[in-house]
Amino acid sequence: MTRHVIIGNGAAGVTAAEEIRERDPRGHVVVISGEPYPMYSRPGLAYVVIDEVSDQQVIARKPEWYSQERITLLFGKAASIDIAARYVHLEDGRAAHYDRLLIASGARAVPPPYPGADLDGVLYLDTLDSAKQMLAKAKTARRAVVIGGGITAMEMAEGLAHHGVDTHYFVRKNTLWSTVFNETESKLLEQRIVGRGVTIHYNTEITEILGDADGRVRGVRLNNGDDFRCDLVGAAIGVKPQIEFARGTPIQVDRGILVNDRLETTVPDVYAAGDCAQVWDRWSQKHMLDVLWPTAIAAGRVAGANMAGAHQTYMKGVPFNACLLFGLHVTAIGQLGGGRGDDGEVLQHIDRGSSEVWATRPQSYASAWSQDGANTVRLVLDGDRLAGALIVGRQTLADPLRDLIEHQTDIRPLLPHLRAGGAAMAEHIQQFWRNTIHS
Amino acid sequence: MTREILIRDLSKCVVCDVCTTVCKDRHGRARMNLEGPRFGRYQLPNVCRNCPDTPCVTACRLDGMKERGGRTFVTDACKGCNKCVEACPFGVVTLLPKEHKKKEGFFARVLGLARSAEPKAIVGHVASDASRCVQCGVCGYNCPQGIQVRDYARRGKTVNDPRCVRCGLCIEVCPRGTLRWDIAPEIPSPMFRADKCNLCDGYAESACVKECPTQALLRIPADERLLNMNEALYHETVGKYLAAADDRRHSGGVK
Ligand SMILES: Cc1cc2nc3c(=O)[nH]c(=O)nc-3n(C[C@H](O)[C@H](O)[C@H](O)COP(=O)(O)OP(=O)(O)OC[C@H]3O[C@@H](n4cnc5c(N)ncnc54)[C@H](O)[C@@H]3O)c2cc1C
Numbered sequence: 001m002t003r004h005v006i007i008g009n010g011a012a013g014v015t016a017a018e019e020i021r022e023r024d025p026r027g028h029v030v031v032i033s034g035e036p037y038p039m040y041s042r043p044g045l046a047y048v049v050i051d052e053v054s055d056q057q058v059i060a061r062k063p064e065w066y067s068q069e070r071i072t073l074l075f076g077k078a079a080s081i082d083i084a085a086r087y088v089h090l091e092d093g094r095a096a097h098y099d100r101l102l103i104a105s106g107a108r109a110v111p112p113p114y115p116g117a118d119l120d121g122v123l124y125l126d127t128l129d130s131a132k133q134m135l136a137k138a139k140t141a142r143r144a145v146v147i148g149g150g151i152t153a154m155e156m157a158e159g160l161a162h163h164g165v166d167t168h169y170f171v172r173k174n175t176l177w178s179t180v181f182n183e184t185e186s187k188l189l190e191q192r193i194v195g196r197g198v199t200i201h202y203n204t205e206i207t208e209i210l211g212d213a214d215g216r217v218r219g220v221r222l223n224n225g226d227d228f229r230c231d232l233v234g235a236a237i238g239v240k241p242q243i244e245f246a247r248g249t250p251i252q253v254d255r256g257i258l259v260n261d262r263l264e265t266t267v268p269d270v271y272a273a274g275d276c277a278q279v280w281d282r283w284s285q286k287h288m289l290d291v292l293w294p295t296a297i298a299a300g301r302v303a304g305a306n307m308a309g310a311h312q313t314y315m316k317g318v319p320f321n322a323c324l325l326f327g328l329h330v331t332a333i334g335q336l337g338g339g340r341g342d343d344g345e346v347l348q349h350i351d352r353g354s355s356e357v358w359a360t361r362p363q364s365y366a367s368a369w370s371q372d373g374a375n376t377v378r379l380v381l382d383g384d385r386l387a388g389a390l391i392v393g394r395q396t397l398a399d400p401l402r403d404l405i406e407h408q409t410d411i412r413p414l415l416p417h418l419r420a421g422g423a424a425m426a427e428h429i430q431q432f433w434r435n436t437i438h439s
Numbered sequence: 440m441t442r443e444i445l446i447r448d449l450s451k452c453v454v455c456d457v458c459t460t461v462c463k464d465r466h467g468r469a470r471m472n473l474e475g476p477r478f479g480r481y482q483l484p485n486v487c488r489n490c491p492d493t494p495c496v497t498a499c500r501l502d503g504m505k506e507r508g509g510r511t512f513v514t515d516a517c518k519g520c521n522k523c524v525e526a527c528p529f530g531v532v533t534l535l536p537k538e539h540k541k542k543e544g545f546f547a548r549v550l551g552l553a554r555s556a557e558p559k560a561i562v563g564h565v566a567s568d569a570s571r572c573v574q575c576g577v578c579g580y581n582c583p584q585g586i587q588v589r590d591y592a593r594r595g596k597t598v599n600d601p602r603c604v605r606c607g608l609c610i611e612v613c614p615r616g617t618l619r620w621d622i623a624p625e626i627p628s629p630m631f632r633a634d635k636c637n638l639c640d641g642y643a644e645s646a647c648v649k650e651c652p653t654q655a656l657l658r659i660p661a662d663e664r665l666l667n668m669n670e671a672l673y674h675e676t677v678g679k680y681l682a683a684a685d686d687r688r689h690s691g692g693v694k
Contacts, residue, residue: 011574044575047614053580060574060589293573322571324614395616399568 002027004307005088005096007078007245008104009033010042011293012274012300014061016102017071019304027308030072030096032088034105037128038063038073042106043293043323043353045131046152049159055132078105078245083267100269100307103246103257104300107239107275107291109352112147116209121217123234125156126352134234138163141232145170145220147206148236149178150351154193154325156234161198165232169193170204179351179359180336185392188374192326209233239291239352241276254278256289261313263303271307273299281316281357290319290355318406319355322398331398334388334405337361337380362387368418370425377401377426384412397426400433409436441660442489442509443638444676445647447473447482452655458647462636465646468535470636478672487511487531487636489661491680495635498526500581500611503633512637519631520606521583532635537628563620563627565609569595571617578609578618592617604630 004020006013009031017029033039037059044058066073076090081101088096109124111117123137124130134156138144143166146157153169154176161167171178175186176193193200208221219229241256252258252266256278263271263279274296281288295317302314322331336358350356362382370377375393379386379401385408389401404411411418417428454473463469471486493511496504503517513523524532569592578588584602588609591598598609606629610618620626638658639645648656659665666673 041574041576043573044577047575047577052612052614053575053577057576057580060576060593294570320570322615329616398616 002308003097003099004029004102005098005100006031006102006104007088008102008106008274008276009035009037009039009073010104010106010274011039011296012106012303013102013104014039015297015300016104016273016304016307018069019301020308021069021071023305023308023310028072029070030074030098031066032074032076032078032090032096034077035127035129036075038066040128042126045125045128046155046159048128048131049125049134049155050162055128055135058128080245081249081251081270083249083251083270086269098269101271102303102307103243103251103265103270103272103276104274104296104303105242105245105276106296107256107350107352108242109152109236110238110240112206112209112233112235112237114206114208116211116217116220117235119209119211119217119233120215121232122209123156123232125152125159125234125236126239134159135163137232138165141165143230144168144232144234145206145228145230146234146236148234148238148351149173149176150236150238150354151177151321151323151325152236152352153234154189156236157193157198158196158326160232160234161196167198168228168230169198169200170206171200171202172205174202176200179354180332180390182378184371185330185376185378185390188376188392189325189328189330191374192328196326206233236352238350239275241278241289243276254287258287261315262306262311263299263314264306271303273303279314279316288316288356289350290316290357291350291352292319292321292355293353294320295355318402319357320402321353321355322395323353329391329393329395331389331391331395331402332358333390333398333402334358334386335360335362335380335382336378336388336390337365337367358388368421368425370421370423372423372426377429379418381411381418384410384415386411397429400430403437404429404433407437441662442491442677443658444488444661444665445471445484445486445636445638445645446657446659446672447484448480448655448657449477449482450480451653453653455652457650457652458656461646461650465639465642466634468533468634470531470634471647476675478669478675481669481672483672483675484656485529485531487638488529488676489638490528491677494526494528495523495532498522500608501606510638510640511635512640513633513635517632518606518608518629519604519633520581520608521631521633522581522608523633523635527635532633534631535634537630537632561622561625561627563605563622563625565591565598565603565605565607565618566621567592567595567597567618568616569593571615573615575614577612577614581608581612583608588618597621606631 039061040059047053048058078088079091080089109126123134144160146169157167157169176189205223206220210219212218219227250267257272259272259277275291278287302312305312318334320333364383366381368379378390380388386405391398414432459469471484475483475485493506496506504523505514572592574589576589586600605627648658661677
């Protein structure tokens with residue numbers, strides 16, 4: 001009987017466990033969870049903090065599910081791996097023996113890199129406990145500052161404002177979500193954010209978080225020297241693979257755990273998937289991080305299958321995210337060419353719900369644009385193919401564009417219409433999609 | 440238009456039940472009953488009070504409940520999702536099966552219109568796209584039947600739970616565009632619809648008020664006139680809302 005051990009009880013880990021169980025009904029499956037909950041929806045945390053869903057309902061699998069599937073859920077933190085003896089050692093002294101091991105430990109928010117990051121009142125949104133903490137703090141807080149350029153920062157701002165906290169969103173550049181958005185897209189979202197009572201401060205950076213005598217946040221210091229009073233600081237400046245226990249082992253690690261297209265690490269019988277894995281990307285010809293839910297699910301499935309004896313290759317798909325920010329629907333697909341972090345410097349951390357691929361630009365890059373009121377579609381072209389798309393507002397084109405991008409459809413017949421742009425572009429894209437893929 | 444409420448003058452009422460009978464006659468169901476709190480000479484029947492903070496309207500995510508001119512009423516967009524029923528503090532909103540037709544009047548019966556064939560209901564199911572689902576559970580959280588829609592959605596399955604009332608609320612609330620009707624573009628007709636008093640919207644007068652033989656039922660504006668009639672009654676229907684609004688003003692807006 002093969003003993004399968006999985007470090008991580010998230011999207012990738014649980015999907016892998018399910019897949020192993022299906023293919024190997026008699027094998028042992030142990031899932032180690034560093035958090036005291038059954039699997040919950042991490043993206044769902046954004047809806048917990050705006051009261052769209054309860055902290056109970058966001059838990060996606062009941063404890064009974066694990067027993068039905070005969071999956072052992074072990075609460076505890078992996079501290080180290082003994083590769084030679086094939087043991088995972090937990091912090092509390094327990095150990096789990098494995099024949100096949102999957103590392104699916106995800107990523108965690110990085111703390112702000114300036115003084116004061118450990119003060120009481122510095123909040124993150126990356127675990128269920130952190131979401132609960134944010135809700136508790138929002139009850140008594142008066143004013144919050146939120147920092148970070150991506151989706152999660154905006155979700156935090158939305159949550160804090162929803163609970164009546166006077167919320168100030170500090171942005172380093174002069175647009176929102178600058179790695180992905182253009183100016184028009186940024187303006188559309190800005191209207192929504194301001195409409196919900198959040199104040200945006202562009203070109204504003206923090207140099208220090210200030211605390212009081214009791215170690216609580218009392219404000220922040222800005223790059224222009226001013227102090228700004230607040231009692232909470234929401235930080236979402238990026239995430240980092242949570243893989244300390246793998247360092248110092250023969251498992252090769254870069255920013256994440258390096259895996260080949262079978263999701264095998266450099267050590268036999270040890271696999272990695274999800275946010276913690278750095279996967280070969282056929283688009284950019286590099287190992288890349290994707291901090292995305294669908295990616296974690298797809299990789300978990302392949303890793304699970306291979307652990308149970310299959311020989312599947314993981315084709316890193318086109319990164320896709322359809323999210324709802326301040327009531328505005330935004331879908332990002334593929335390469336968007338937004339540029340690399342700040343002023344060309346390499347992105348230090350990848351954002352939650354983001355993909356490094358978005359920030360990259362295809363080989364022969366051209367773009368097309370259509371706007372109809374508050375609804376926009378931006379296309380990024382790579383010769384006769386579509387490389388990426390960003391859709392804000394009306395989402396009718398989201399599925400057609402995803403299909404065309406994923407299938408690398410030759411869009412030459414469509415090119416004149418794309419060049420013309422405008423409202424008619426949407427109609428042509430849909431027509432073309434129906435005729436090619438959908439027929 | 441000011442907000443109006445229905446009250447009963449106990450000194451005039453002879454409890455003949457004409458009010459509830461004519462209400463049932465007009466709407467197919469009595470939307471009121473004569474229980475309810477008393478305030479000296481007057482009483483608030485159990486019927487929609489048109490609360491100033493309109494919890495039923497706030498709860499509705501489908502435009503099925505609207506407020507206009509101080510009245511709240513169920514619109515054609517209602518899909519019977521039960522949220523207004525849960526939200527009503529006085530328990531005066533009910534779900535009725537969609538087939539429930541209001542009683543046909545004399546002319547309709549004579550002209551045979553009452554017998555005209557109902558269009559056949561289109562039975563559809565909620566379908567899903569697994570690649571969009573992040574298992575957040577917002578769908579199941581809102582489902583009036585408590586169906587865990589995400590368990591279908593994560594497998595890309597169609598929700599074929601017999602409890603589904605086809606209200607479509609899960610489709611509406613999903614933040615990711617995961618859910619849709621499987622027989623689009625025709626949207627299946629829902630099975631239920633909310634029902635409550637709307638002071639006989641669309642009629643010249645409220646049936647209960649008009650037909651009361653002793654003029655015991657009154658439809659009165661909830662303003663100073665009510666305050667002059669009975670302070671406690673005024674407080675119950677308006678005063679506490681004003682007090683809450685005052686509180687908010689005095690505490691200086693933002694917490
Ligand atoms: C607020 C928010 C919004 C998001 N929005 C989106 C979105 O819109 N779209 C999108 O695609 N993605 C989004 N994401 C990202 C998405 O949630 C992740 O990409 C996904 O959860 C990754 O799954 P995973 O299984 O790799 O890791 P995780 O879900 O992080 O799971 C890791 C698991 O490992 C456990 N673990 C970690 N270390 C140890 C250890 N040492 N020992 C034992 N267990 C350990 C953890 O407790 C956890 O159970 C969002 C994330 C957040 C926080």
